[in-house]
Amino acid sequence: MEELLIEFKNVTKRFGERTVLDNVDLRIRDGQVTTIIGKSGTGKSVLLKHIIGLLSPTEGTILFRGRPIHEMNQNEFDAVRDQFSYCFQNNALFDSLTIFHNIALPLQQTTKMGKKEIEKRVLEKLEQLELDEVSEKYPSELSGGMQKRVALARALVTDPKIVLFDEPTTGQDPIRKNAILRMIAQNQKRFGFTTIMISHDIPDVFFISNRILILYDGKVIFQGNYHELDKLEHPMVDEYIRSLKDFEDEFFGSDLERDRPGFSEKDLKPSEKAGNVTVAIFTLDNLDELLEKLGQRRTDEIVKSLGECVNRHFGDVGISNRVARNQFATVLNYTDTAKAENMLEGFTRELREHGLGGASVDTGGGIDSEKSFCIMVRAGLVERNPGEGFQVTTDKARSRQKEIARFLFCAIP
Amino acid sequence: MTTMRPSGENINQVWPFAHVGTKVTDWVNEFGAVAIFLFKSFFKVFRAKQMSSIVQQVYYVGARSAPVVMLVGLFTGMVLGIQLYHTLVKFGSAGVLGSAIALSLIRELGPVLTAIMITARAGSSMTTEIGIQRISEQIDALYTMRIDSLQYLVTPRIAASIISFPLLTAFFDIIGIIGGYLTGVVLLGLDAGTYFYRVRTSVEMADITGGFVKSVVFAIIVSTICCFQGYFTHMRKDGHGAKSVGLSTTSAVVLSCVLILISDFVVTCFLL
Numbered sequence: 001m002e003e004l005l006i007e008f009k010n011v012t013k014r015f016g017e018r019t020v021l022d023n024v025d026l027r028i029r030d031g032q033v034t035t036i037i038g039k040s041g042t043g044k045s046v047l048l049k050h051i052i053g054l055l056s057p058t059e060g061t062i063l064f065r066g067r068p069i070h071e072m073n074q075n076e077f078d079a080v081r082d083q084f085s086y087c088f089q090n091n092a093l094f095d096s097l098t099i100f101h102n103i104a105l106p107l108q109q110t111t112k113m114g115k116k117e118i119e120k121r122v123l124e125k126l127e128q129l130e131l132d133e134v135s136e137k138y139p140s141e142l143s144g145g146m147q148k149r150v151a152l153a154r155a156l157v158t159d160p161k162i163v164l165f166d167e168p169t170t171g172q173d174p175i176r177k178n179a180i181l182r183m184i185a186q187n188q189k190r191f192g193f194t195t196i197m198i199s200h201d202i203p204d205v206f207f208i209s210n211r212i213l214i215l216y217d218g219k220v221i222f223q224g225n226y227h228e229l230d231k232l233e234h235p236m237v238d239e240y241i242r243s244l245k246d247f248e249d250e251f252f253g254s255d256l257e258r259d260r261p262g263f264s265e266k267d268l269k270p271s272e273k274a275g276n277v278t279v280a281i282f283t284l285d286n287l288d289e290l291l292e293k294l295g296q297r298r299t300d301e302i303v304k305s306l307g308e309c310v311n312r313h314f315g316d317v318g319i320s321n322r323v324a325r326n327q328f329a330t331v332l333n334y335t336d337t338a339k340a341e342n343m344l345e346g347f348t349r350e351l352r353e354h355g356l357g358g359a360s361v362d363t364g365g366g367i368d369s370e371k372s373f374c375i376m377v378r379a380g381l382v383e384r385n386p387g388e389g390f391q392v393t394t395d396k397a398r399s400r401q402k403e404i405a406r407f408l409f410c411a412i413p
Numbered sequence: 414m415t416t417m418r419p420s421g422e423n424i425n426q427v428w429p430f431a432h433v434g435t436k437v438t439d440w441v442n443e444f445g446a447v448a449i450f451l452f453k454s455f456f457k458v459f460r461a462k463q464m465s466s467i468v469q470q471v472y473y474v475g476a477r478s479a480p481v482v483m484l485v486g487l488f489t490g491m492v493l494g495i496q497l498y499h500t501l502v503k504f505g506s507a508g509v510l511g512s513a514i515a516l517s518l519i520r521e522l523g524p525v526l527t528a529i530m531i532t533a534r535a536g537s538s539m540t541t542e543i544g545i546q547r548i549s550e551q552i553d554a555l556y557t558m559r560i561d562s563l564q565y566l567v568t569p570r571i572a573a574s575i576i577s578f579p580l581l582t583a584f585f586d587i588i589g590i591i592g593g594y595l596t597g598v599v600l601l602g603l604d605a606g607t608y609f610y611r612v613r614t615s616v617e618m619a620d621i622t623g624g625f626v627k628s629v630v631f632a633i634i635v636s637t638i639c640c641f642q643g644y645f646t647h648m649r650k651d652g653h654g655a656k657s658v659g660l661s662t663t664s665a666v667v668l669s670c671v672l673i674l675i676s677d678f679v680v681t682c683f684l685l
Contacts, residue, residue, distance in 0.1 A: 054553055078559070086557035092550040096542075106558040109462065109565065158558075 004066065005030040005162070005194055006051055011060035013046055020046045022218035024060070028211075033188050033195040035205045038215035044198045045089055047215065048164050051196065052084050053077070085160035089167050089198075091151040093139040100126070100135040103153045110158070125153040128183065130176075144171040152180065156187065165197040175300045177201060181208055207325070277384040278340040280318075280330045281397040282310055285376040287326040293373060294409065302357030306377065309354060313347045329394055337383045344379055348404045351377065359407040377405045450563075450644070451571070451637045457564040458572045466569035467576075474535040474570065474636075475577030479584060482530050486585035489522060490514060490592025497593075498601050510603055511611030514593035515586075519616060519624045523586040525677055528578060528631035532669040536639040539570050540665040543643030544658035552644070567644065571636045578632035579625045586624070623684045630680055634672050639665040 006028040013021040020043040028034050028051075036044050049055040050062060053069065062069045064080050072080065093102050103125055107118045126132045129149040139147055148171055155163060165184070169177040181201070185208040188195055199205040206212065206226045214222040214229075222232050284290075284306055290299045303326065310320050310328045318332040332340055356377065380401030384393045457463070493514050501507045543566055546552050555562040590612060597603045642665035649657045 049553075052557055054556060081557075081559055084557065086554070088550055088554060088557075090550060092554035094546075094551055094554075095549075106560065109560045110558065154558075 003030040007063040009061045011057045014058045032210035034211045035209040036198045036213045042215045083161040085155040085163045087155040087165045091147045162194045276336040278332045278335045279393045281380045282328045283378045284326040305357040356407045379404045454563045454567040457568040467572045470569040470573030474573045482581045483588045486588035487592040490589030491596045494593035494596030510597045511608040512615035515612040518586045518589040523582045524627035527582045527585045528673045539639040540643040540662045544646035567640045574632040574636035578628040582628040635669045638669045
């Protein structure tokens with residue numbers, strides 16, 4: 001198990017008469033992505049500011065690697081802070097500096113790097129976050145979403161070990177939101193840094209989060225992984241999480257490092273009420289090849305296109321959701337296998353007619369392997385046995401997948 | 414021992430003392446906070462990577478204030494020329510006009526008026542700029558990036574003020590003497606040789622040094638007060654957000670002007 005990085009023990013924070021954090025106990029582990037969720041005004045940002053030392057608790061203790069922060073001397077605390085980076089909710093960009101200089105500032109002020117090295121690292125981050133065209137502009141000349149990306153670039157340019165993100169995807173379009181979550185997941189995977197993030201992007205954040213922490217009325221009511229959260233019976237879960245999770249437009253997933261279901265067991269209603277229940281799985285194969293040859297944005301569009309097609313076709317009769325980075329699942333209530341197979345035939349026809357993300361179906365006319373490549377869509381159906389768990393049913397559906405369409409793509413040189 | 418709770422009447426009787434006591438305690442606390450703020454900021458002048466920020470601030474505080482300071486200096490000298498000429502003529506001492514103008518400007522008016530003009534122009538902008546950075550969490554962002562906000566924001570401004578105030582005072586004095594020449598000599602017909610002879614013979618090195626000492630003291634007061642007001646704008650109890658920045662700017666300018674005049678008196682007492 002990963003080492004305990006940050007621990008809150010009975011932390012209370014009051015602003016005058018108002019108690020924002022009430023006896024909070026929490027544990028954050030090294031090398032994990034921890035997501036804090038909760039309604040607006042429940043003290044999420046206050047909690048994050050306690051971690052980096054911008055606020056001090058009224059009562060209680062905060063420990064960093066087992067040592068109370070308030071017992072550290074200035075040098076020790078500075079050494080702790082050196083490992084952190086923080087991305088503010090309102091960006092906190094320096095409005096009198098250009099975008100380039102905003103991102104370069106921490107490197108210029110806190111490192112001994114040369115001008116060329118700083119320029120190289122800043123340009124790399126600008127490119128990664130699609131900001132290279134606005135590097136000479138000022139923050140006030142950019143949209144809210146772009147400002148957020150500048151703040152992200154500034155937070156990541158120093159290659160920190162622990163990054164705190166306060167709503168990093170707010171104001172982003174779905175594709176960029178996806179890209180930001182993916183960047184967080186990829187960096188976490190590549191460099192093993194610890195991420196503590198506040199987000200409302202449910203269920204997408206579940207795909208990249210190792211641990212989830214729910215703040216409700218100033219108290220931590222849950223900390224654990226997604227599967228544990230799914231079993232949690234609390235008004236907060238019903239009114240907030242599930243309402244968002246069922247939002248069908250949320251088709252744009254993220255770079256899933258782990259295969260996590262986007263459904264709860266409750267979505268599979270008892271068969272007495274829902275009749276026969278069939279689960280369909282749709283998989284876009286060769287995703288890595290797509291990423292390599294077409295780039296991230298184009299890949300997102302293609303995955304999104306498949307999701308939209310699933311949603312369009314099955315939206316009236318079932319609930320669909322993304323369950324892996326290249327996989328969608330649809331739960332069809334009152335549907336037996338024969339009926340579901342008819343629906344799948346209709347879906348296949350529609351998919352072949354509409355194409356996938358602008359690509360036409362491969363007619364088998366031969367391809368130039370250097371310029372073109374094929375991507376396959378597979379689908380599998382299974383009728384759920386009464387009392388069977390969702391995971392078991394989806395695994396069965398996965399094992400029965402077969403090719404339903406093949407699309408031809410041209411590689412970007 | 415029993416503790417007596419004051420009745421309503423007792424509270425009314427002690428109220429003025431309690432109020433004055435609270436105010437005095439607040440002032441002492443504020444003064445202490447400003448002193449610590451200055452101390453912590455000033456000694457960061459000698460840290461690395463400060464030179465370019467200081468040069469940049471010298472440009473904003475000094476170079477960009479020069480036109481307005483020189484304009485005020487010119488008209489102050491011209492007014493002094495007219496007023497003093499008509500006063501001195503009554504005593505048959507018009508010949509000492511050059512001495513009167515030069516000493517008034519170098520010892521007193523130059524440092525004070527220059528400091529007030531820079532307070533209005535650059536001091537207010539220091540408060541506003543730092544205040545906005547405070548309320549928009551930019552100063553918090555510096556903290557999270559491990560950048561010392563005092564060193565980054567305050568120290569260059571204090572250093573630039575210490576460099577700029579004496580230089581601008583010198584400009585003010587020279588232009589003021591030229592202004593006195595324009596009215597006293599060109600307009601009212603006093604002999605040019607007499608005017609400049611009196612200027613040269615009456616002004617001693619101690620006068621010039623005293624003027625510069627005052628301008629350095631004013632520089633420290635103005636830059637510290639203005640930066641302090643901006644830096645702690647979020648702590649104001651009488652306003653929040655943009656309003657608190659406005660109130661801080663007003664406080665900074667008023668307090669700086671008042672302290673310039675008070676410290677002028679104190680420094681003059683020590684110098685003479």
